[in-house]
Amino acid sequence: MDRDPMGADSLVACETCGLVQEVGEVPKGSVAYCARCDSHLIHRRPNTRLRTFTFSLAALILYFPSNLYPIVTAEYHGIHSQTTILQGIRTLFQDRQYFIACLVLCTSILSPAFKIVGLLFLSTTIEWPRWKKARTWIYRVIRVIDPWNMLEVFLLAICVAMIEMGQVASVHPGRGVFSFTAVVALTLLATLSFDSRVLWDSPEEKKRYE
Amino acid sequence: MNRLVAERSPPRAVIKKGRPAWLLWLIPAGAAALCLWFLYRDYIATGPLITIYFQNVNGLQEGNTQVQFRGCQIGEVKTLTLAPDLRQVKVTTRLAGFAKNLARTGSLFWIVRPELKVGTISGLQTIVSGEYINVQPGDGPPTNVFTGVEQQPLDKEPGALSIIVRGNALNSVQEKSTVYYRSLAVGEVTGYQLASDGRAVLIRARVRKEYAPLVRENSIFWNAGGLDLHVGLFKGAEISAISAQSLVSGGIEFATPTAPGAAATNGAVFELNEKAKDEWKNWEPSIPLHLEKQAPATETLPNSEPELK
Numbered sequence: 001m002d003r004d005p006m007g008a009d010s011l012v013a014c015e016t017c018g019l020v021q022e023v024g025e026v027p028k029g030s031v032a033y034c035a036r037c038d039s040h041l042i043h044r045r046p047n048t049r050l051r052t053f054t055f056s057l058a059a060l061i062l063y064f065p066s067n068l069y070p071i072v073t074a075e076y077h078g079i080h081s082q083t084t085i086l087q088g089i090r091t092l093f094q095d096r097q098y099f100i101a102c103l104v105l106c107t108s109i110l111s112p113a114f115k116i117v118g119l120l121f122l123s124t125t126i127e128w129p130r131w132k133k134a135r136t137w138i139y140r141v142i143r144v145i146d147p148w149n150m151l152e153v154f155l156l157a158i159c160v161a162m163i164e165m166g167q168v169a170s171v172h173p174g175r176g177v178f179s180f181t182a183v184v185a186l187t188l189l190a191t192l193s194f195d196s197r198v199l200w201d202s203p204e205e206k207k208r209y210e
Numbered sequence: 211m212n213r214l215v216a217e218r219s220p221p222r223a224v225i226k227k228g229r230p231a232w233l234l235w236l237i238p239a240g241a242a243a244l245c246l247w248f249l250y251r252d253y254i255a256t257g258p259l260i261t262i263y264f265q266n267v268n269g270l271q272e273g274n275t276q277v278q279f280r281g282c283q284i285g286e287v288k289t290l291t292l293a294p295d296l297r298q299v300k301v302t303t304r305l306a307g308f309a310k311n312l313a314r315t316g317s318l319f320w321i322v323r324p325e326l327k328v329g330t331i332s333g334l335q336t337i338v339s340g341e342y343i344n345v346q347p348g349d350g351p352p353t354n355v356f357t358g359v360e361q362q363p364l365d366k367e368p369g370a371l372s373i374i375v376r377g378n379a380l381n382s383v384q385e386k387s388t389v390y391y392r393s394l395a396v397g398e399v400t401g402y403q404l405a406s407d408g409r410a411v412l413i414r415a416r417v418r419k420e421y422a423p424l425v426r427e428n429s430i431f432w433n434a435g436g437l438d439l440h441v442g443l444f445k446g447a448e449i450s451a452i453s454a455q456s457l458v459s460g461g462i463e464f465a466t467p468t469a470p471g472a473a474a475t476n477g478a479v480f481e482l483n484e485k486a487k488d489e490w491k492n493w494e495p496s497i498p499l500h501l502e503k504q505a506p507a508t509e510t511l512p513n514s515e516p517e518l519k
Contacts, residue, residue: 012223019221021221021222021223022221022222022223023223024222024223024225026225027225030225030226030227030228031225031226031227031228032223032224032225033223033224033225033226034223034224035221035222035223035224036221038224041223047231047234050231050234051234054234054235054237054238055237057237057238057241058237058238058240058241059241061238061241061242061245062241062244062245064245065244065245065248069248081273081274175248179244179248182241182244186237186241
């Protein structure tokens with residue numbers, strides 16, 4: 001590697017403690033650690049494509065059980081009802097709670113779907129010279145909808161409220177809620193491990209930070 | 211100045227070995243394994259989809275009504291639709307995987323509703339929980355289409371002795387009336403009909419397997435239902451009834467002479483007497499019985515039903 005020792009690519013600021021340090025030659029398969037706080041030192045997050053891809057793929061796989069299986073099973077004197085997320089939204093619509101229904105639809109069904117598909121798209125097409133604009137656009141949309149995903153906690157609040165009726169009815173979490181939690185966690189990890197800098201890397205930079 | 215210069219030359223980072231990248235593939239692999247496990251559990255837990263035709267499905271709910279067997283939930287009603295001829299209601303039901311042996315020819319399905327009859331109150335829990343479908347297992351070849359029965363069928367009792375008692379009138383005898391021997395319940399009435407010439411009533415009854423040897427060809431049957439009222443000059447009035455239950459739901463009692471005849475065979479016909487003679491009650495035939503440790507308290511013996519294979 002014929003890098004300029006004082007050039008921009010040999011100096012790295014630690015993401016954790018901010019110490020600027022020189023990174024010497026890093027052999028393939030090795031990782032640089034900060035001299036002061038022992039955190040990872042990176043120009044670009046390692047394996048960002050593969051990481052984002054595997055996390056979003058896992059999220060995509062679990063997206064189906066999370067929507068097909070019931071999130072709660074309520075039992076009341078032998079009458080039992082299982083509710084999937086979609087059925088819950090339908091019930092909210094029937095109860096004329098249009099605002100809440102739209103909110104849950106967007107945050108629990110549409111936004112995870114968009115995030116998963118978007119991240120899969122970004123991580124697979126990043127090498128392609130075309131569609132650079134589209135990738136930037138998708139990335140920005142993901143950034144915008146990301147905080148709204150926290151609203152999924154709202155669903156948990158409903159579950160807790162239902163379990164509180166324990167004396168009258170018994171409520172069990174269904175398979176859907178476990179898959180759903182996994183989907184939320186995996187999409188979160190997928191966005192975290194996506195290093196947006198690779199979106200705009202020039203071919204030389206790509207080569208350098210491989 | 212020197213210090214600043216010294217600080218400008220940055221420290222060297224530590225270089226260590228990283229984790230191999232293929233480990234990341236374990237995450238989607240784990241997700242796929244979880245999905246496959248869900249599918250496998252579904253496959254195991256899902257039994258056949260069966261169709262039951264009922265005359266009336268009052269109280270049944272789509273997606274809510276349970277199918278139970280021995281109090282255990284074995285299925286759920288999925289859809290209720292009218293048969294094309296409008297004479298029946300088609301009930302599609304998803305059975306659980308462990309209950310697939312109940313989908314056999316001969317299985318009888320009926321709807322349990324709260325019932326208040328002379329002598330019995332049943333299905334009270336359905337007032338709160340709603341109606342449910344109960345099943346009596348059959349042992350024929352597997353099938354998916356059934357015709358529901360209107361009432362709970364009599365429990366099956368293999369080995370029970372079926373007899374016919376011929377009487378002048380039915381009086382208070384009805385289906386499920388008890389058959390007594392020495393005031394002990396040993397069987398029950400399974401049905402009745404008018405004789406083909408209309409001159410008598412034929413009452414079908416069965417005596418449980420372990421008591422079957424008590425019935426001999428020379429046994430004598432009489433109507434044990436209702437009140438027996440004797441008014442005598444010297445002993446005053448005498449009222450007798452075998453039990454409060456037989457008072458309301460009727461019953462048949464029999465006795466076998468001290469010198470018992472040959473054992474009765476299935477389908478044997480006996481005459482039903484209106485009243486018992488005192489001498490019948492004093493007969494003391496000695497008949498060996500193969501009784502189980504404890505005489506059962508009710509007519510429905512849980513161990514008398516066929517084993518499911």
